[in-house]
Structures are given as C-alpha cells and as structure tokens.
Amino acid sequence: xxxxxxxxxxxxxxxxxxxxxxxxxxxxxxxxxxxxxxxxxxxxxxxxxxxxxxxxxxxxxxxxxxxxxxxxxxxxxxxxxxxxxxxxxxxxxxxxxxxxxxxxxxxxxxxxxxxxxxxxxxxxxxxxxxxxxxxxxxxxxxxxxxxxxxxxxxxxxxxxxxxxxxxxxxxxxxxxxxxxxxxxxxxxxxxxxxxxxxxxxxxxxxxxxxxxxxxxxxxxxxxxxxxxxxxxxxxxxxxxxxxxxxxxxxxxxxxxxxxxxxxxxxxxxxxxxxxxxxxxxxxxxxxxxxxxxxxxxxxxxxxxxxxxxxxxxxxxxxxxxxxxxxxxxxxxxxxxxxxxxxxxxxxxxxxxxxxxxxxxxxxxxxxxxxxxxxxxxxxxxxxxxxxxxxxxxxxxxxxxxxxxxxxxxxxxxxxxxxxxxxxxxxxxxxxxxxxxxxxxxxxxxxxxxxxxxxxxxxxxxxxxxxxxxxxxx
Amino acid sequence: xxxxxxxxxxxxxxxxxxxxxxxxxxxxxxxxxxxxxxxxxxxxxxxxxxxxxxxxxxxxxxxxxxxxxxxxxxxxxxxxxxxxxxxxxxxxxxxxxxxxxxx
Amino acid sequence: xxxxxxxxxxxxxxxxxxxxxxxxxxxxxxxxxxxxxxxxxxxxxxxxxxxxxxxxxxxxxxxxxxxxxxxxxxxxxxxxxxxxxxxxxxxxxxxxxxxxxxxxxxxxxxxxxxxxxxxxxxxxxxxxxxxxxxxxxxxxxxxxxxxxxxxxxxxxxxxxxxxxxxxxxxxxxxxxxxxxxxxxxxxxxxxxxxxxxxxxxxxxxxxxxxxxxxxxxxxxxxxxxxxxxxxxxxxxxxxxxxxxxxxxxxxxxxxxxxxxxxxxxxxxxxxxxxxxxxxxxxxxxxxxxxxxxxxxxxxxxxxxxxxxxxxxxxxxxxxxxxxxxxxxxxxxxxxxxxxxxxxxxxxxxxxxxxxxxxxxxxxxxxxxxxx
Numbered sequence: 001x002x003x004x005x006x007x008x009x010x011x012x013x014x015x016x017x018x019x020x021x022x023x024x025x026x027x028x029x030x031x032x033x034x035x036x037x038x039x040x041x042x043x044x045x046x047x048x049x050x051x052x053x054x055x056x057x058x059x060x061x062x063x064x065x066x067x068x069x070x071x072x073x074x075x076x077x078x079x080x081x082x083x084x085x086x087x088x089x090x091x092x093x094x095x096x097x098x099x100x101x102x103x104x105x106x107x108x109x110x111x112x113x114x115x116x117x118x119x120x121x122x123x124x125x126x127x128x129x130x131x132x133x134x135x136x137x138x139x140x141x142x143x144x145x146x147x148x149x150x151x152x153x154x155x156x157x158x159x160x161x162x163x164x165x166x167x168x169x170x171x172x173x174x175x176x177x178x179x180x181x182x183x184x185x186x187x188x189x190x191x192x193x194x195x196x197x198x199x200x201x202x203x204x205x206x207x208x209x210x211x212x213x214x215x216x217x218x219x220x221x222x223x224x225x226x227x228x229x230x231x232x233x234x235x236x237x238x239x240x241x242x243x244x245x246x247x248x249x250x251x252x253x254x255x256x257x258x259x260x261x262x263x264x265x266x267x268x269x270x271x272x273x274x275x276x277x278x279x280x281x282x283x284x285x286x287x288x289x290x291x292x293x294x295x296x297x298x299x300x301x302x303x304x305x306x307x308x309x310x311x312x313x314x315x316x317x318x319x320x321x322x323x324x325x326x327x328x329x330x331x332x333x334x335x336x337x338x339x340x341x342x343x344x345x346x347x348x349x350x351x352x353x354x355x356x357x358x359x360x361x362x363x364x365x366x367x368x369x370x371x372x373x374x375x376x377x378x379x380x381x382x383x384x385x386x387x388x389x390x391x392x393x394x395x396x397x398x399x400x401x402x403x404x405x406x407x408x409x410x411x412x413x414x415x416x417x418x419x420x421x422x423x424x425x426x427x428x429x430x431x432x433x434x435x436x437x438x439x440x441x442x443x444x445x446x447x448x449x450x451x452x453x454x455x456x457x458x459x460x461x462x463x464x465x466x467x468x469x470x471x472x473x
Numbered sequence: 474x475x476x477x478x479x480x481x482x483x484x485x486x487x488x489x490x491x492x493x494x495x496x497x498x499x500x501x502x503x504x505x506x507x508x509x510x511x512x513x514x515x516x517x518x519x520x521x522x523x524x525x526x527x528x529x530x531x532x533x534x535x536x537x538x539x540x541x542x543x544x545x546x547x548x549x550x551x552x553x554x555x556x557x558x559x560x561x562x563x564x565x566x567x568x569x570x571x572x573x574x575x576x
Numbered sequence: 577x578x579x580x581x582x583x584x585x586x587x588x589x590x591x592x593x594x595x596x597x598x599x600x601x602x603x604x605x606x607x608x609x610x611x612x613x614x615x616x617x618x619x620x621x622x623x624x625x626x627x628x629x630x631x632x633x634x635x636x637x638x639x640x641x642x643x644x645x646x647x648x649x650x651x652x653x654x655x656x657x658x659x660x661x662x663x664x665x666x667x668x669x670x671x672x673x674x675x676x677x678x679x680x681x682x683x684x685x686x687x688x689x690x691x692x693x694x695x696x697x698x699x700x701x702x703x704x705x706x707x708x709x710x711x712x713x714x715x716x717x718x719x720x721x722x723x724x725x726x727x728x729x730x731x732x733x734x735x736x737x738x739x740x741x742x743x744x745x746x747x748x749x750x751x752x753x754x755x756x757x758x759x760x761x762x763x764x765x766x767x768x769x770x771x772x773x774x775x776x777x778x779x780x781x782x783x784x785x786x787x788x789x790x791x792x793x794x795x796x797x798x799x800x801x802x803x804x805x806x807x808x809x810x811x812x813x814x815x816x817x818x819x820x821x822x823x824x825x826x827x828x829x830x831x832x833x834x835x836x837x838x839x840x841x842x843x844x845x846x847x848x849x850x851x852x853x854x855x856x857x858x859x860x861x862x863x864x865x866x867x868x869x870x871x872x873x874x875x876x877x878x879x880x881x882x883x884x885x886x887x888x889x890x891x892x893x894x895x896x897x898x899x900x901x902x903x904x905x906x907x908x909x910x911x912x913x914x915x916x917x918x919x920x921x922x923x924x925x926x927x928x929x930x931x932x933x934x935x936x937x938x939x940x941x942x943x944x945x946x947x
Contacts (some may be wrong), residue, residue, distance in 0.1 A: 095851035405612020459872025
C-alpha cells in the first residue's frame with residue numbers, strides 16, 4: 001500500500017472550516033489530507049486569497065478587510081503539516097455497509113480511492129436556487145459567480161447590470177463593485193415589506209454582534225446611496241434571444257422593463273449537502289434557514305459514525321464561526337479516533353461565541369427572507385431543472401398524478417437526472433411537491449444522491465485500481 | 474459581459490472552438506472565456522438552448538467543456554495553460570463566440 | 577373507508593401493470609402504494625424486454641416471455657394512444673454479447689439446451705461471428721469472440737412505462753393512493769377484505785392483488801400464501817447522453833432514446849442493502865468497455881442499485897390464496913418484459929377469479945417437490 005492512498009482523516013474542502021479543522025488535526029499529530037477541488041486554498045469566501053495578497057493589492061482594497069483574514073488561515077494550513085491536494089474532486093464516499101471507509105477522488109484525469117478512518121465534510125455553501133422565467137439565459141449569473149470572478153481573476157462586469165434578490169452577500173458584492181469603479185444600474189430587492197419581526201431582528205443583531213452588523217449595514221447604506229433600489233420586486237423575468245437583453249419586473253404595483261447585459265441574482269446561501277447525502281448521512285429540513293441540513297450530534301458528528309461535517313455545510317454560520325467550529329470538530333474527531341467520548345461543553349471552544357454567531361444568523365434570516373416566487377415559481381413555464389429543462393408546470397403535473405416525493409418526480413420527469421444531480425433544482429422540486437400535497441418538507445424528503453457526485457468517465461472508473469487491503473476482513 | 478481591472482500580465486494563449494484567446498496565467502478557463510466575451514459555452518442536450526457559466530463554483534455544470542481531448546471538465550475549476558485547446562462538451566451542442574454571432 | 581372492487585397493493589412495475597389492466601374493465605380499482613422513500617425496485621430496472629436465454633429447465637417460462645414480447649407492441653401502442661406517453665418500445669432483436677471465450681461457450685451451450693427443451697415449438701437464435709457482428713454493432717470491441725442474436729428481443733423505458741401505466745390507470749378511473757403502506761389485511765367473513773395502512777388509510781375490497789415487491793411475502797403470509805422471495809442486488813451505470821449509434825439492445829449495454837447508455841448487469845447477495853459499491857461499478861464498466869470500448873469517454877451520469885425480487889429458480893411466483901381465493905399474489909424480477917402479459921392475461925385471471933391450470937407451473941408449490 002503506497003503512502004498516499006491512506007490517511008487518518010480526509011477533509012473535503014479548504015474554506016475556513018476545512019483549513020482550520022485540518023490544521024488543528026495535523027498540529028495534534030493526526031495525519032490529515034485536505035482534498036480541494038480548487039487550485040488554491042480559501043474556499044469561496046477567501047477564494048484565491050494567497051494570489052490576491054501577493055500580486056493584486058489593488059483588488060485587496062476592493063475586496064475588503066475581512067477577506068484578508070483568509071491569509072492567516074492559509075498560512076496555518078501550510079505550516080501545520082496537513083497534506084493538501086488541490087485540483088481534486090471527490091466523487092464518492094463508500095457506503096456505511098462496506099467494510100472500509102474510502103473516498104473516491106478524481107485528480108489529474110485519474111480516479112483513485114483513498115482509505116481513511118474518518119472524513120470531515122467541509123463542503124461549504126452554495127447559493128439558494130432562484131428559478132424565474134429566463135434564468136437559464138447566458139447573461140444571468142449568481143452574485144457569487146460575479147464575486148468569484150472578481151476574486152479569482154480581477155474581472156468586473158461590463159455594460160448595463162442589474163442585481164436582484166436579497167441577502168448580505170448581495171450588498172457586499174455591490175459595495176465591492178462600486179469601489180472597483182462600476183455601478184449597477186438597479187438593484188431589485190425581492191424582500192416583502194419588512195415585518196415587525198424583521199425590524200426587531202436588526203435591533204437584536206446589533207446587540208449581539210455590533211461589528212458585523214455595522215459593517216453589513218454600512219454596505220447597505222453605501223450601496224443604496226449610490227444605486228437605485230427597487231423594493232418589493234415581484235414577477236422577475238429575463239428576456240433575450242441567445243443571451244440576456246432585458247428584464248421585466250413589478251415593484252410597488254408598477255411594471256418596469258430595463259435593458260441589461262448582465263443580471264446577477266442572489267437569495268441567500270444554503271449548505272452544500274450533496275456529498276453528505278451521497279454518503280447516507282441523514283438530513284432534515286431547517287424551517288428557518290429553508291434548506292436541508294445534516295442531522296448532527298455533538299459538534300459535527302453526522303448520523304454516520306465516521307463522517308463529520310463542519311462549517312456552512314452543517315448549517316449556515318458564516319466564515320468566522322466556521323473557524324471556531326473547525327477547531328471544535330477537529331477535537332471531537334481526535335477524541336473519536338482515540339475512542340474517547342467528549343462532553344458537549346468540552347467540545348465547543350468559545351461556546352458563547354458560537355451561540356452569538358447562530359443568533360446573528362437567525363436575525364439575518366429574518367431580515368432577508370427568501371423570495372416566495374423563487375421558492376415556488378408561480379409561472380408553470382419556469383424551468384426548474386436547468387439540466388433537463390423540466391418546468392414547474394411539469395413538476396406540478398406529476399405531483400397531481402400522485403408523486404409524493406422528488407425521487408418519483410425524478411423517475412417521471414427526468415428532473416435531477418442531469419450533471420448537476422439536482423443541486424439547482426432539488427429544493428424547488430421538493431417544495432413544489434410539498435405544496436401540492438400539503439406535506440412538510442421532511443415528509444417529502446430530498447433526492448437520493450448516488451455517486452458520482454462529481455464527474456468521472458466510464459473509462460476512468462474502469463481503470464480504477466482498488467487497494468487489495470481495502471477488502472480484508 | 475466582463476472586463477479585466479488590471480492590464481494583462483503573465484499572458485497565455487488558449488483556444489476556444491478554434492478561436493485564439495488571450496488569458497492570464499491564473500485564470501480559470503471559465504473566467505478567461507467570459508473575459509474574452511464568449512457568451513455561449515455550449516448548448517443543452519435537450520433543446521439546444523445556449524448556456525454559459527451560472528455559479529462559478531462547480532455546482533451548475535453549465536460550464537462543462539472538453540479540454541485537449543479530455544471531456545467532462547468544469548471550466549470554472551480548471552486553470553488555463555498556454556496552448557490549451559477548449560471545445561464545448563461533446564455531449565452538448567456547440568458553443569460560440571456569440572459577440573460575433575458565429576455558431 | 578373507501579370501497580373498491582379490486583385493490584392492488586404495490587405501485588411498482590407489477591402493481592401498476594395489474595392496476596392498469598384491471599381498471600380497463602370498468603370496475604372500481606384502487607392502487608395502494610408506499611411513499612417516495614421505500615425500496616422501489618422499479619427505479620433500477622435496465623429496460624430489456626428479453627426472451628433470449630430464459631427458461632432453462634422451464635420451457636413454459638420461455639414461452640411466457642415470448643408471449644409477452646409479442647404482446648408488447650399492441651400494449652405500448654395502446655398506452656401511447658391513451659396517455660400520449662411513448663414508452664420507447666423497440667424490438668429490433670437483441671444481442672447477447674460475450675466478452676471472453678468461456679462466456680461464449682457457456683452461452684452457446686445454454687441456448688442449445690433451451691432449443692432442445694423447446695422441442696417442436698422451436699427456439700429462435702443465431703450465432704453471430706465478430707465480422708458479422710461489426711455490421712450491426714459497429715462499436716463492438718476487438719476482444720469480443722462473438723454473440724447470439726434473437727429477433728424477439730427488444731427494450732423499453734421502464735420509468736416512462738411506470739408513468740404511462742399510472743396515468744392510464746387514472747384515466748380509466750382508477751384511484752391511486754400513495755403514502756399508504758399496508759400494515760395488515762383482514763379477510764371478512766362475508767367475503768372480501770379490509771386493508772389497513774399507515775397514514776390512517778383504510779380500504780374495503782372484494783378482490784385483492786398483492787404485488788408489493790419485497791413486501792409481498794409478509795402480506796401474503798397472513799392470507800396463507802407462502803411466497804419465497806429474496807433480494808438480489810443489481811447495479812446499473814448510466815452515462816450522459818451521446819449520439820445515437822447503438823441500434824440494438826444487448827445484455828451488457830443498451831442505448832436509450834434520449835441517448836444515455838445503460839451499463840450492467842451485476843448481482844450481489846447483500847440483503848436489503850441498496851447502496852452502490854465501487855468494485856462492482858468498476859467491474860461493470862470493465863466488462864462493458866471490453867464489449868464497447870467507445871463508452872470510455874462518456875461521463876458516468878449516475879449509478880443505481882436496486883433489489884431484484886428473486887425467487888429460488890428465478891422464475892415468477894404466481895398464486896391465489898387457497899383459504900381466500902379472491903386474493904392473488906404475483907412476484908417476479910422481470911417487471912418490464914412481462915408488463916404486457918401482466919396488463920392483459922394476468923389481469924384477466926384476476927377478473928375471472930382463477931389462475932388457469934396451465935400456469936400452475938408458476939405456483940410456489942414447485943419448490944416443495946422433493947428433487
């Protein structure tokens with residue numbers, strides 16, 4: 001058995017949670033291997049931070065002070081002794097029924113299996129799906145995508161830009177864009193009129209974490225001063241032939257049409273649970289965050305004994321809390337490897353701080369509720385499954401036929417059978433079915449996720465050499 | 474759709490559907506193509522609708538391409554290399570540099 | 577409590593075919609089904625409508641499969657006319673491809689024996705050498721020693737079939753009740769049955785068809801029907817769409833109308849484990865790329881594992897309760913091939929109240945006969 005096909009702990013993802021967990025493990029003498037599908041550590045929030053810090057200081061100013069924190073985490077990872085494999089995608093975690101735990105990876109065009117005693121999933125977050133008519137046109141992208149282009153390549157949008165949705169990331173990005181010398185034409189805020197609860201949540205958040213809140217409110221104020229904002233936006237549609245050329249929407253009972261070259265959408269982030277689901281970890285619907293989250297005991301222990309989850313992948317908590325959680329999960333895993341139980345109190349470093357982050361997150365969720373129309377697209381013509389081009393109307397139709405869950409929906413319509421494996425449609429499909437039948441999301445459930453979770457070819461799979469040791473009793 | 478903030482340093486040349494594109498050494502393939510004005514990376518197998526990157530973090534798969542003969546690569550996750558030859562993913566319809574409207 | 581003339585328990589490929597066939601007769605038929613997250617073998621079916629190689633030591637089964645293959649054409653046309661859904665049935669004939677000499681020899685020996693058993697009925701197949709094979713299957717791999725061809729073989733889309741059956745059933749006035757797992761069945765002194773389900777659903781029914789996949793054994797047991805079934809796991813690899821080049825289905829690989837290839841088969845004895853396993857997936861792709869090397873470049877779009885409903889000899893188990901003759905149970909692992917006869921012949925048996933004696937060969941009493 002060659003040295004690089006087995007390790008103590010595999011950490012999937014090199015964002016703040018993954019980097020911290022791996023660093024902590026390695027510093028404690030545990031063999032840790034970080035698998036990162038990107039080419040440099042940082043995850044999304046600190047994407048490309050090493051290069052930007054070294055070579056693009058002008059961009060560093062634009063991206064803001066919080067982004068710079070990423071450098072310290074990367075330095076720690078590099079000096080901790082943890083192994084780091086960039087450009088490596090994880091396509092499989094062996095089933096719980098199999099005798100050894102193994103992670104299937106694809107790297108440099110080759111597929112291989114890595115044995116481990118424990119896996120930590122730090123797969124972070126992804127943007128909440130935002131289906132609306134025309135969202136599949138070239139020229140419609142997520143705010144996160146635009147921010148990634150800024151971080152990784154110093155690109156700013158050109159031409160006429162509209163930004164739609166809500167959430168702190170939306171305002172952060174636009175404030176960065178303004179610093180970079182580019183203003184969007186309009187921001188379409190999809191939030192309903194703020195409820196009393198939402199207003200109170202701001203006050204609560206200000207007392208819980210004034211620094212973050214002032215920062216966030218600062219972006220918002222700055223952006224609203226510079227850019228026109230339309231409120232309570234409904235009926236968003238993107239139009240164009242071959243690519244986006246215009247948008248139409250309703251705001252405060254008025255109809256608008258704008259000619260635009262780029263529409264950036266964002267409606268909050270949700271955990272990236274695909275790998276955990278494929279590993280058979282149980283998940284449940286988080287009613288407040290409106291997303292699937294893994295069932296967790298302790299700090300990060302999933303329903304599968306040798307799999308932990310940390311950071312936004314476990315439930316949206318943000319970068320700073322992810323670092324704290326990374327430390328705590330690493331300690332929990334070390335105890336698990338040593339066969340010890342750790343008490344709940346002993347598990348969490350700075351428990352008060354973590355609670356504070358959770359409370360802040362709850363306030364943000366109330367202040368930025370996801371748009372009803374993205375969650376349940378009213379127009380039957382809206383494409384819900386981008387890959388297979390299955391519409392909301394088709395999902396409603398099979399729900400009426402008796403589909404009571406997304407897997408039967410998938411069998412009947414092909415939604416979820418494309419390359420994204422339901423990442424972009426899964427939540428919407430379950431919501432539409434739940435709505436039709438008056439069921440809760442936990443009753444409807446989510447797609448059954450099977451490997452490969454990331455692309456591999458038939459030929460790569462056929463060439464897989466599986467270590468003989470993997471199957472000794 | 475996108476332009477570079479800085480002047481191009483460390484330039485490399487890559488090819489998309491036989492069109493030469495100037496990129497920067499650290500670009501992802503997706504970023505390089507977007508910066509060059511490529512609006513359509515490929516077309517859907519179902520209806521032939523045009524697609525371009527949507528999420529840039531490896532979740533939407535609208536940026537699938539073939540690079541130097543290897544298929545099923547997500548352009549947002551691959552870094553450019555000088556001389557790289559990129560085509561639309563063969564399972565999808567062909568992309569284009571639709572700024573010029575050439576199919 | 578809903579009253580039904582006939583209750584069909586199980587909404588998979590068997591149950592849906594029975595419900596469809598029974599509902600065409602005009603009575604009040606109910607299809608009672610579990611929810612989305614149950615074993616659901618129907619989702620893992622390969623899609624072959626296959627005759628070749630079946631029925632060793634039971635020529636009745638070979639005949640039954642052939643009968644179904646021929647009933648498939650009007651069956652699929654009727655489904656299409658009624659629901660607008662094409663189940664993509666094609667019968668260009670099929671190839672059993674061998675990837676090494678031993679497999680080829682074993683296959684030829686099997687077919688020879690089947691021909692002997694068929695006697696004067698005949699048994700249609702041809703041996704196809706590689707050069708001839710290349711004309712029909714241009715992508716065939718260089719290592720393939722040969723194949724056998726049977727003109728009766730074909731394939732269909734099992735998922736579209738399931739949807740079409742359920743739509744047709746409902747168009748016929750049938751009532752589909754999901755999320756209603758049957759917990760127990762009470763035979764009534766006055767005749768008929770009371771069916772109790774979780775979720776609070778209850779049904780009264782004159783007749784009962786148990787087609788609940790792996791759940792049939794327990795349900796049947798309480799009505800005096802001993803159904804010897806057990807799970808055999810099969811895994812399938814599905815590729816992305818590709819240009820249509822494979823005009824014929826084969827035992828290892830078939831290409832769907834959407835262009836995806838399905839790669840199989842496999843068999844594992846792992847109880848009720850429906851998770852995929854890497855070595856099995858790897859072995860499937862190795863065998864299939866020996867047969868068809870051009871598949872190597874295609875992306876694995878998804879993999880699947882499903883639990884076949886297997887009987888001790890692999891042939892169907894069809895029976896009627898002796899104590900309660902209005903209760904029937906049907907189990908098999910060839911839900912696609914036999915869908916046509918299930919929707920026609922077998923539904924007729926239930927309506928007539930009797931399994932014809934010539935199909936007694938499928939009764940599980942055959943397993944109690946001393947060797």
